[in-house]
Amino acid sequence: MKxxxxxxxxxxxxxxxxxxxxxxxxxxxxxxxxxxxxxxxxFGLPAEVIAKLYHSRWQVELFFKWVKQHLRIKAxxxxxxxxxxxxxxIAISIYVLVAIVKKRLRLEASLYxxxxxxxxxxxxxxxxxxxxxxxxYTEPDPTSCNQLNLFE
Numbered sequence: 001m002k003x004x005x006x007x008x009x010x011x012x013x014x015x016x017x018x019x020x021x022x023x024x025x026x027x028x029x030x031x032x033x034x035x036x037x038x039x040x041x042x043f044g045l046p047a048e049v050i051a052k053l054y055h056s057r058w059q060v061e062l063f064f065k066w067v068k069q070h071l072r073i074k075a076x077x078x079x080x081x082x083x084x085x086x087x088x089x090i091a092i093s094i095y096v097l098v099a100i101v102k103k104r105l106r107l108e109a110s111l112y113x114x115x116x117x118x119x120x121x122x123x124x125x126x127x128x129x130x131x132x133x134x135x136x137y138t139e140p141d142p143t144s145c146n147q148l149n150l151f152e
Contacts (some may be wrong), residue, residue, distance in 0.1 A: 109121055
């Protein structure tokens, strides 16, 4: 199901900020059983092409959401296309290498946890398997503690 309408924005401030006409395209996505509506200023392309362009754009948004959640890129060091691509590829490479280490060492910890551990211990003179092995640290018994109690 596809439909197209020519609309103008009705709100006072919306109409003031954008007085031109817009094209509203409705599209039914059978794969997800959802009806989608898109607004565009492009009146020349067919409705199906506009829907595909929005779908492609959404895939890019989902990719960058995954990048933010998993690759810990807080900011890009450069603004050129090459700088952004290089930084993303380096981060993906590190993520894949950590996934390989996790599998080879049969670690229980999540990739996020392993990346956190490696992030705080880059200069330790320990092997990766030692750094990532489950800790043997146990909490001290509070009754045998040498700490003074201020409120006795």
